[in-house]
Amino acid sequence: MDTRDLSIAEMGRALRSGATTSVQLTQDALERVKAQDDKLHAFVLVTEDLALAQAARADAELKAGSDRGAFHGIPYALKDIYDTAGIRTTCHSKLRLDNVPPHNSVVAGKFDAAGAVLLGKLATHEFALGGPSFDLPFPPARNPWNTDHVTGGSSSGSATAIASRMVRMAMGSDTGGSIRGPAAWCGLVGIKPTYGRVSRRGVFPLSWALDHCGPLSRSVEDSVLTLQLLAGHDPYDVASVEMPVPDYSADLNKGVKGLRIGIPRDFFIGASATTHDTLAGIDRTAAQLREAGAVVEDVKLPDYALFGAAGRVIMMAEAYAIHEADLQNRLLDFGEITANRFVLGATVRSADYLAALRVRRELTDAVTEALRRYDALLCLSALNTAPRFDAPVDALSSGAPMQTIPFNVTGHPAMSVPVGLGADGLPVGVQVVGRAFDEAMVFRVGRAIEVLSGWEGVALPA
């Protein structure tokens, strides 16, 4: 059978019915990697032997009646900042080329325990920040929709691998939009769960206060199944919160009738980078949600610039603290973009950092208050579609096109969902934001958008 477009749930059903095997799914995926990755550069390491061994074990277990659940026998891949026991984890950096961690990250361990099949480690912007760059040990991942264009970052290889059908789901990380940005620019679903929902232990940090782990995937349902596996308390991640994990599938297809959805239109309406295509995308989505029975209206939030400033000051201060010794002693071993960004953290004074934390509280309160009146917020994921490699925009500048960092600052769950293609043939995504720990509502609204937009009928790049 043709396995390349099977969802995670469909692969699971096919495995259990005997229509396919995990070894077949894995061989098919490896073939797609071999056929495409020379030009797309999604992977920095393909773990072929391990994958085939894990797949054979999954088949044997399923045949023997031992079923580990939704990911049993399913191929996936990890951004190369997730520690994998005995498998090189480089952060896409010369500084960690020889790093072979002794232990799994919590996330990798959960996939292992669930019987999933690790295809390999994926390209990222260096240390989840610096890129796309051509002066690193591995080339930057390219956007399968048009290889002259960037994927967005930093979970660049994750987006490339999924959009090119190499794999159905891959893990990213998100400190200012590193899951949702590449998802938007590559026509994928990407969710940043609530701060504290998924353990970050064993994932190389960029900013302790803003880092989140989450999946990129082809569909909302794929992300539902992934978060169902990964959500949960970890007493050894200081940010982790002990909250019940609901059944994310229970209300997934309930639609939006009667829901109240607010659009913080001031975030994007006056921004110079906003394009006709992205505006049309969110307006069309709002109209479809109204038609489906939701109340959709504009909502006022604090100035976008404040969210951006608080997020970037916190991020750069913390990133600098992590990398200070290497910046002092090995600055030229970082990629130029990475080093140029990280050194800005040395300019943040304690008063600046504390001001950012105070503003963070103010902004979090404002978003929480808005979400008392609305079930979800809807905004753009990015102001534009993916730019070309030769027209880069500094992701840390005040003019950056991503609209994702506000919800790293506030910690609310946020998911990018594709809604169509721009005139340039590149995907447009919108962002659904929910109350803290209410990822179920984010999935429900996102699923409705996925259906209403007709995105499921849009063909991915060949």
Place this chain on the structure above:
Amino acid sequence: MSSLTPDELAREFDGFMTRGGLTIPPGRRATVLASYADFRAQIDLLHGRQDHTGEPAHIFATSRDGDA
């Protein structure tokens, strides 16, 4: 935006780099300085927003940065 002149901004930046023990290659200096100007403007946005009414624990700055 910061009220500093470009020269003042550059001196301020150089001071931070010296204090941090960081050496910026000359060929990168213009790029990093331009990023710093934008970043400094973002930092400035964050100041002066809180007074005692926003600090229920009564832990607050009594004057804005740079004020006497």
